[in-house]
Amino acid sequence: xxxxxxxRVPEPTLPAAAVLEVDRLRVTFPVRRGVLGRRVGxxxxxxxxxxxxxxxxxxxxxxxxxCGKSTLGRAILRLCEAESGRVSVDGVDVRAxxxxxxxxxxxxMQMIFQDPYASLDPRRTVLDCVAExxxxxxxxxxRRAALPAVTRLLERVGLEASHLGRxxxxxxxxxxxxVGIARALALEPLLVVxxxxxxxxxxxxxxxxxxxxxxxxxxxxxxxxxxxxxxALVRYVSHEVAVMYLGRVVEHAPVRALxxxxxxxxxxxxxxSAPVPDPDAERGxxxxxxxxxxxxxxxxxxGCAFHPRCPHAExxxxxERPELRTVGDGHRAACHLExxxxxxxxxxxxxxxx
Amino acid sequence: MxxxxxVVPGGAPGRSLGRDAWRRLRHNRAAFVAGxxxxxxxxxxxxxxxxxxxxxxxxxxxxxxxxxxAAHWMGTDFHGRDLFARVFFGGRVSFAVGFIATGVALVIGxxxxxxxxxxxxxxxxxxxRIVDILFTFPFLILVILLKVFFANSRxxxxxxxxxxxxxxxxxxxxxxxxxxxxxxxxxGALGLVSWLTMARIVRGQVIALREQPFIEAARAIGxxxxxxxxxxxxxxxxxxxxxxxxxxxPQIMLTEAFLxxxxxxxxxxxxxxxxxxxxxxxxxxxxxxxxxxxxxxLAVTLLCLNFLGDGLRDALDPRARKA
Numbered sequence: 001x002x003x004x005x006x007x008r009v010p011e012p013t014l015p016a017a018a019v020l021e022v023d024r025l026r027v028t029f030p031v032r033r034g035v036l037g038r039r040v041g042x043x044x045x046x047x048x049x050x051x052x053x054x055x056x057x058x059x060x061x062x063x064x065x066x067c068g069k070s071t072l073g074r075a076i077l078r079l080c081e082a083e084s085g086r087v088s089v090d091g092v093d094v095r096a097x098x099x100x101x102x103x104x105x106x107x108x109m110q111m112i113f114q115d116p117y118a119s120l121d122p123r124r125t126v127l128d129c130v131a132e133x134x135x136x137x138x139x140x141x142x143r144r145a146a147l148p149a150v151t152r153l154l155e156r157v158g159l160e161a162s163h164l165g166r167x168x169x170x171x172x173x174x175x176x177x178x179v180g181i182a183r184a185l186a187l188e189p190l191l192v193v194x195x196x197x198x199x200x201x202x203x204x205x206x207x208x209x210x211x212x213x214x215x216x217x218x219x220x221x222x223x224x225x226x227x228x229x230x231x232a233l234v235r236y237v238s239h240e241v242a243v244m245y246l247g248r249v250v251e252h253a254p255v256r257a258l259x260x261x262x263x264x265x266x267x268x269x270x271x272x273s274a275p276v277p278d279p280d281a282e283r284g285x286x287x288x289x290x291x292x293x294x295x296x297x298x299x300x301x302x303g304c305a306f307h308p309r310c311p312h313a314e315x316x317x318x319x320e321r322p323e324l325r326t327v328g329d330g331h332r333a334a335c336h337l338e339x340x341x342x343x344x345x346x347x348x349x350x351x352x353x354x
Numbered sequence: 355m356x357x358x359x360x361v362v363p364g365g366a367p368g369r370s371l372g373r374d375a376w377r378r379l380r381h382n383r384a385a386f387v388a389g390x391x392x393x394x395x396x397x398x399x400x401x402x403x404x405x406x407x408x409x410x411x412x413x414x415x416x417x418x419x420x421x422x423x424a425a426h427w428m429g430t431d432f433h434g435r436d437l438f439a440r441v442f443f444g445g446r447v448s449f450a451v452g453f454i455a456t457g458v459a460l461v462i463g464x465x466x467x468x469x470x471x472x473x474x475x476x477x478x479x480x481x482x483r484i485v486d487i488l489f490t491f492p493f494l495i496l497v498i499l500l501k502v503f504f505a506n507s508r509x510x511x512x513x514x515x516x517x518x519x520x521x522x523x524x525x526x527x528x529x530x531x532x533x534x535x536x537x538x539x540x541x542g543a544l545g546l547v548s549w550l551t552m553a554r555i556v557r558g559q560v561i562a563l564r565e566q567p568f569i570e571a572a573r574a575i576g577x578x579x580x581x582x583x584x585x586x587x588x589x590x591x592x593x594x595x596x597x598x599x600x601x602x603x604p605q606i607m608l609t610e611a612f613l614x615x616x617x618x619x620x621x622x623x624x625x626x627x628x629x630x631x632x633x634x635x636x637x638x639x640x641x642x643x644x645x646x647x648x649x650x651x652l653a654v655t656l657l658c659l660n661f662l663g664d665g666l667r668d669a670l671d672p673r674a675r676k677a
Contacts, residue, residue, distance in 0.1 A: 079570055106576035119567035123589045133575040183575065 017091070018052035019190045019223040020076065020109075025049045025085035027068070027075045031298060043297050045071040046082070047247040055190065056217060058224040060238030060255070062231060062270065064294050068247040069227045070114075073193040076225065077109055078102060090190050107137055110184035112213075114196040116176035120168040126179050127164040130154065133186040153182040157212060174205035178212070185216065193225045198233070210237060231274040235259055240330075243267050246297055246305040249324065253331040263333035263340040265310045304336065312341055375593075378669040385665020388658035395655055399445035408436035410443035411623040419641045429643040431633065441648055444625035448652070451541055451619075451626070452607040452659075458545025459606075460599055463552025468583045468591075470553070471560030482557065485550050497543050501618055505539045507532055533624045540619050544606050555598055559591035593670035600666045604659035611652060627652040 027046040030039045045068045053059045061069045075082045078094055087094045089109050097105050113119035120129055130153055131146035133139075140146035151161050157178040168176055177197065184192055194213065198206040214237060217224060228234050234241055234255075241258045243251040243266065251264040262268050294309075295301050301308050307317040314336065322334045379385055403410060408426075414434030422429040428437035470481035504511045507529065515535045520526035563569065564587070572582050588595070611628025613619035615635075620626040627648050634645030 074570075077574055079574060103576045103578065106574065111571070111574045113567050113571060115567055119571045121568045121572070121586050121590070123592075124586075132572070132577065136575060136577050136581065180571075183571070187575070 018054050019090055020053040020225065021086070021088045022052070022072075022076060023050050023086040023088075025072070025075060025087060026083045027071050027080065028083045041298055044247050044300070045297065046075060049085075049244075049247075049249050051242055051249070051252060053191070053223045053225060055223050056221045057240070058217065058226050058238045060234035060241040061225060061227045061244060062229060062234050062241060063244035065229065066294060066297070067244045068297070069244050070195050072244070073111070073195050073225060073227050077106075077111055077193055079111075104137070107187045108189050109191040109193070110187060110189040112177075112180055112184050112192060112194040112197045115200045116173060116180045117168060117200075119180055120176060122168055124167075125164065126154070126159070126166050126168075126171070129168075129179060130182045130186055133183060137187060139187075149186070150182075153186055154178075156185070156216075157182045158208075172205075173201050174209060177201060177209050181209075181212065181216070185220070188220070189222070191223045191225070193227070195227045196229070197226075199228070199230065206233075213237065231270060243270065246294060246300055248305065248334065250306065250335070251331075251333040252324065253328070253333075257328055257331045261328065261331075261340065263327050263331065263337075264306075264335045265312055265337070265341070266306050267333075268340070268342065269309075304334070312337060375666075375669040379665050382665040382668060384661045385669075388661035388665070391654065392658045392662065395445065395651075395658070396449060399442050399449055402442035403439060403446065406436070406439040406442070408439045410439045410625055411435065412439075419637075419644070421641075422643055428647045429641070431641070431644055432637070437630075437644065437647055440625045440630060441627075441651055444627050444630050444648065445651060445655075447537060447620055447624060447626040448607050448610060448628070448655075451537065451544065451610040452603045454541045455544035455548060455606045455610075456599055456602045458541065459548035459552055459602060460595070461549075462545070463549035464556050464588060464595060466549065467553035467556030467558075468560050468588050469580075471557035472564055472579065472583045472587060474561070474564075478557070482554075485553050488547070489550055491547075493547055496547065497613060497618055500543055501539070505536050511535075511539070533621055536621055537624065540610060540613065544609055548602055548606060552595075552598055552602070555594055556588075556591055559594055560587050563587055563590050597663065597667040597670055600663035601660070604656045604663070607652075607659070608656060627655075 025046055026044070026048060029043045029045060031041040031043050032038060033040045047068075049072060051059060061072065063069050071080065074080045076087050076089075076094070078097075082095060085095075089105070092105055092108075094102075094105060094109075124132075127143060127147070127150055130150045131140065131143045134146040134149060135141075135143065140149060147164075150164070154160065154163060159175060159178050159182070163171070163175065163179075168179070171179065177200075180197075197213065198209050201209060210233065213224070216222060224237070226234065226237055238255045241251075241253060241255050242249045243258075243264065245266050251258065251262070251267045253263075258267065259271065262271055295305065301318070303316070303318045303320050304310070304313075304322050307313040310317065316336055320336070322336045324332045324334045327333045327340075412435060414430070417430055417434035419432050419434075420426060420430045426436050426438060428441060430436055431440070466481060466485070470478045503509065506512065512532075512535055515538065516526045516531070519531060519534075560583070569582060569586060572586050577585070607627075610619055610626060611631060614626050614628030615632040617632070620629045622629070630648035631645065631652060634641070634643075634648060638645045
């Protein structure tokens with residue numbers, strides 16, 4: 001990965017229509033207790049999330065673990081069901097599809113998983129794995145017929161034909177993730193949801209995999225929804241960034257604006273708690289760490305979900321939930337504050353300097 | 355034997371599982387010797403009846419029951435039939451019942467359990483309640499009822515059997531095929547009740563595997579649900595399936611012997627180990643050899659199958675080994 005200054009410059013607005021449009025998506029899970037599975041509550045994992053991603057663009061999705069970012073990715077791909085809202089991929093309302101039509105629509109949207117080992121069938125070889133999308137969609141009549149295409153895909157992701165007969169446990173972590181990428185690209189999708197694609201990998205190979213993803217995007221014009229908690233990584237790969245807190249998007253901005261002028265106090269906190277890859281700067285920096293765990297999505301705080309941890313919280317924040325509003329060019333935030341405010345020098349209640 | 359539902363540790367580490375398992379099995383002396391003995395016994399049951407000088411059903415009423423001799427190595431029975439030929443022919447029947455009924459149980463049990471486990475919810479509830487209901491049926495009464503109603507020359511099943519047989523032989527209507535039908539009937543009856551535990555084991559495995567990321571990946575690719583079940587889930591549950599299958603064979607052979615002993619299984623003039631033991635037990639005071647030889651064969655086979663099954667379990671599922 002490059003120095004922090006090398007964030008990708010957002011290109012001028014493209015006229016192309018969005019590949020992915022998410023409109024007021026809400027995902028809930030019933031909470032059941034006891035032997036009879038009595039429903040005792042509802043967990044709102046994703047609430048009222050809207051955004052769009054155009055071809056060749058990357059939307060980075062960041063937030064603490066448990067904030068619903070993976071669930072959002074899975075709901076978009078119909079790997080779990082949403083309660084309400086609309087997801088359209090290449091103009092098709094994905095949530096309205098069922099059975100065979102949904103299965104066919106999956107060609108356009110693919111996923112790269114966090115754990116490349118667990119996401120490959122341990123009993124099947126690299127060839128089986130990369131050929132499977134081709135055979136199940138009738139693009140190749142058999143594994144053998146898929147061989148040339150699979151070989152090309154493997155070469156494209158930096159593997160060799162000699163890997164074809166290997167099993168996942170015979171590959172390194174980076175190689176496994178390359179297989180996962182080849183499998184996702186086999187169907188020539190328009191949209192790829194990458195759910196923390198490098199966080200399970202060794203530091204030393206993360207950069208290779210990330211650069212591969214960036215190259216593939218340039219070549220193929222892929223739209224990425226890039227889910228991560230590593231801010232430096234998100235900054236490097238994304239054109240836009242959405243920050244999620246407790247199931248809701250609290251800030252959404254072009255990457256440069258977000259890192260230069262974060263608005264939401266939660267975004268400030270995230271940026272402040274991210275390590276800087278310069279030891280001197282890191283030593284001199286006042287690190288600001290959010291105290292405590294994020295609140296339980298089973299029992300979210302009233303008003304702004306962030307108010308119990310926010311140093312600027314006012315009485316209003318506990319009462320009214322702030323909606324996303326425009327605070328700059330393409331920059332939206334859900335906060336009652338008039339203007340962004342830096343975190344106070346002396347840690348107030350709810351935060352502490354570390 | 356207990357019905358367990360552990361997942362193979364750490365998912366299933368691919369081919370190395372098979373390799374490791376083979377290495378562990380080879381180092382398990384009891385299982386390895388049992389395997390060799392079984393292969394020898396199986397080959398003997400296949401080839402001895404072909405090569406033996408006496409047919410299993412050739413009677414010599416003038417000779418009657420004689421103790422083991424140079425001409426009849428295991429002696430003869432009341433009808434003057436050569437016990438050696440009858441024991442190995444009976445082995446064929448016993449092994450065939452064991453393997454075929456286990457095969458039936460395997461196919462039904464794996465399919466049923468995997469489908470119930472993967473689809474979950476209402477499908478699972480209905481399918482597993484059916485299993486629960488079948489479990490409550492008293493097995494012996496079920497077999498007796500089936501036998502009384504269906505295992506005779508007037509039963510529709512017999513007509514179906516004759517029709518199927520007619521595809522292979524010309525004289526399918528010949529009543530001499532009735533005993534063969536009755537053996538198939540035993541296969542079927544045993545298979546039909548033995549798949550229940552298999553279904554439960556496979557369901558447990560599949561439920562544990564269902565949430566694995568590689569299954570989600572298969573869904574994301576657009577693999578059809580039944581293909582996910584049979585291409586991804588069942589192969590990854592192979593360890594416990596193999597183990598339970600290996601332990602089902604002796605169980606079924608024992609049940610066959612038990613049914614034949616009660617007169618509900620294989621019938622004269624065919625033979626099976628259970629039938630021979632039953633006949634031998636009746637005349638045990640006069641002709642002890644008629645009991646000893648088939649009993650020893652049955653006992654050795656069951657012991658070997660159980661050793662092999664335990665060895666397979668230890669080899670494929672090392673965590674399940676009892677301390």
